[in-house]
Amino acid sequence: LTRQEEYYVIILGLDNAGKTTLLERIKTIYTGVRGLSPDKIGPTVGLNIGKIDIDRSRIKFWDLGGQRELHSIWERYYPESHGIIFVIDATDRERLEECRKTFENIMKQDEVEGVPVLMLANKQDLPVAMAVEEIKEVFNKIAYGLGARDSKVLPVSALAGDGVRDAVEWLHTRLQ
Ligand code: GDP
16 A cells, blocks of 8 residues: 655635636546536635545645635645645736735745745636736745745636646645
């Protein structure tokens, strides 16, 4: 019997960024079980969870609600987290500053020091989406500013599934 390593990854970001859609997409890709269809997905109020197995690892995802009132709950999960996915709505320039501030606040927490952080520039299927380079300029500054961080920005479409596998693979390699 081979031992299975278990990891916890929290999915954070503003409301409407696409966190729930991403988690459902991950579940569909890795478990073959179709998650909630996009039209059934509403704002996350509590917590959506999902687990997948890759090689000998089991990764458990926690999709935490994005509304501002829920941000204080996020920090309860930091001590347990092996990885963070921060989902950015790349089409929403109006909330980019709010998004940046939110990310900065997460990165300031002592508990997330040393935890790999994957930033996802989501909704790349839409032509108005900011390119990953543009997102990098805004978010990498924060990640690097806070020390040598294991961080990455990747483009995805949670809805169409593009880039989602690459994203999970990157995180998986950083979790071991
Ligand atoms: P959450 O609040 O962060 O959990 O966001 P949701 O997963 O509920 O998604 C918010 C809205 O964005 C929904 O209408 C989704 O269908 C839409 N959405 C999420 N990901 C994508 C994407 O990759 N492309 C497009 N076009 N829409 C997306």
